Each structure stands twice: as structure tokens, then as C-alpha cells.
Amino acid sequence: MVETIHSDIKEIKEYAKENNVPIMLDDGINFLTTFIIKHQITNVLEIGTAIGYSAIMMALASPNVKITSIERDRERYLEALKNIKKFNLENRITLIYHDAVEVKLKEQFDLIFIDAAKGKNMAFFKKFSKNLTEEGYIITDNIKFHGYVDKEESEIKTRNLRGLVRKIKDYINFLKNNEEYQTIFYEVGDGISVSRKKD
Numbered sequence: 326m327v328e329t330i331h332s333d334i335k336e337i338k339e340y341a342k343e344n345n346v347p348i349m350l351d352d353g354i355n356f357l358t359t360f361i362i363k364h365q366i367t368n369v370l371e372i373g374t375a376i377g378y379s380a381i382m383m384a385l386a387s388p389n390v391k392i393t394s395i396e397r398d399r400e401r402y403l404e405a406l407k408n409i410k411k412f413n414l415e416n417r418i419t420l421i422y423h424d425a426v427e428v429k430l431k432e433q434f435d436l437i438f439i440d441a442a443k444g445k446n447m448a449f450f451k452k453f454s455k456n457l458t459e460e461g462y463i464i465t466d467n468i469k470f471h472g473y474v475d476k477e478e479s480e481i482k483t484r485n486l487r488g489l490v491r492k493i494k495d496y497i498n499f500l501k502n503n504e505e506y507q508t509i510f511y512e513v514g515d516g517i518s519v520s521r522k523k524d
């Protein structure tokens with residue numbers, strides 16, 4: 326049983342590597358799953374499913390967790406569906422195949438995990454914080470954006486990439502200066518932030 330889980334996870338990771346799917350790094354995923362256990366998280370909203378890797382890892386972390394996850398790419402969504410089925414987690418992971426910008430949810434979540442288009446972090450934070458419980462957390466992945474956030478602008482080759490890095494920096498400042506939310510930044514994986522409403 327445990328061995329099958331291991332080899333199935335390995336397969337998902339190999340698929341991600343071969344198909345350039347940017348799934349969470351190992352220490353990032355460890356941070357996330359440990360966080361879920363430590364804070365007894367029960368209801369997660371994930372923006373950016375990709376092929377379901379992080380959603381599956383979160384579900385495996387605790388039998389008390391259920392996850393709603395949004396993905397706009399059809400091929401990835403279908404691959405995620407397949408993977409979730411393989412783990413028999415259909416009853417705990419619900420996928421929404423849609424652009425998260427347009428998704429409206431009524432449900433409340435005690436963890437919102439933002440891991441989609443990096444230029445839209447701020448928009449997603451503002452939009453989905455309405456779905457966060459009073460004591461809930463918002464976690465954002467790729468705060469360092471493959472190390473680019475720490476680089477000089479002149480070192481970043483394309484205009485596109487410079488624009489994206491600027492947006493991530495804006496998001497970091499938005500979090501640092503936020504009056505409603507307090508944020509801690511972790512140098513783990515590709516950089517992770519954890520935000521929570523101030524008392």
C-alpha cells in the first residue's frame with residue numbers, strides 16, 4: 326500500500342519533469358503538508374492545480390482535509406483528474422476547470438493556497454480572501470520566482486520576465502504593508518509566504 330503510494334507519487338513527479346509542469350519543490354511540499362497537520366487545516370482552496378500533485382500531497386497529509394482546486398488548462402486538468410482517481414481521492418479533492426479570475430465561490434476555507442499565474446497573486450489574494458475563515462491562512466508559493474526576485478533587473482533577459490518579477494515584488498510589498506493581514510516569508514522551496522488576519 327505505502328509502496329504503491331510512493332511509486333504513484335514518483336510517477337506524477339516524473340510526468341511533471343518530462344512535461345515541464347512546475348509542481349512544488351520537495352521542501353516546499355514538506356512545509357505545506359507539515360503546516361496542514363500542525364494547524365489542523367480541514368478545508369483548502371488551491372488556485373493552480375496543475376496535475377494534482379500538491380492537492381494529492383495535501384490530502385495524503387491528513388484524512389480530515391478536503392480540497393477544492395482550480396485549474397484553467399484543459400490538459401493539466403484532465404491529468405489531475407486521472408491522478409486523483411488513481412489515489413481514490415475523488416471524495417476529498419474537487420476540481421474546478423475554469424479560469425480562477427472568473428470563479429466565484431461561497432464556501433469558506435481555512436487555508437487558501439495560491440500557486441497559479443504569478444502576476445495575479447495580488448488579484449487572487451484580494452478576491453479569495455473573502456472566502457477565508459476569520460482564523461484562516463493564505464499561503465503563496467514561488468515568492469522568489471526561481472531566484473529572479475533577488476536579481477538585478479539588468480540580469481533578467483526578457484521584458485516579459487522583468488514585468489513578472491516586478492509584479493511579484495509588488496505583491497511582496499503589498500503583503501509587507503498590508504494593514505489587515507500579517508505575513509511571514511519563508512526561505513523554503515522557491516519562497517513561501519504565510520498570511521493571516523491581524524488580531
Ligand code: SAH
Pocket residue numbers: 346347348349372373374375376377378379380395396397398401423424425426440441442445
Ligand atoms: N500547485 C501545483 C502547481 C501549479 S502550477 C503543484 O504544486 O502541484 C500553476 C498552474 O496554475 C498551471 O497549471 C496553470 O495552468 C494554472 N493557472 C495559471 N493561471 C490560472 C488561472 N488564472 N486560473 C486557473 N489556473 C491557472
Ligand code: MG
Pocket residue numbers: 347348349440466467
Ligand atoms: Mg509553485
